[in-house]
Amino acid sequence: MIWGIALTLFALWLLGVLLGRGGFIHVVLLCAVAVAVVQWMAEHRARQR
Numbered sequence: 001m002i003w004g005i006a007l008t009l010f011a012l013w014l015l016g017v018l019l020g021r022g023g024f025i026h027v028v029l030l031c032a033v034a035v036a037v038v039q040w041m042a043e044h045r046a047r048q049r
Contacts, residue, residue, distance in 0.1 A: 006036040 009032035016025040 002035060002039040006032050006039065009035065 009028055013025060013028040013032060016028065
């Protein structure tokens with residue numbers, strides 16, 4: 001579920017870049033990376049237990 005949100009945000013960023021949007025579109029990329037890192041850390045910690 002959360003991986004899907006991260007992928008959707010990344011796809012929106014890529015679409016925005018390809019359409020020539022500038023400026024704040026890169027905030028979407030930062031959000032996608034943040035969501036992916038938090039999900040990865042949650043799964044990593046769950047595997048350790």
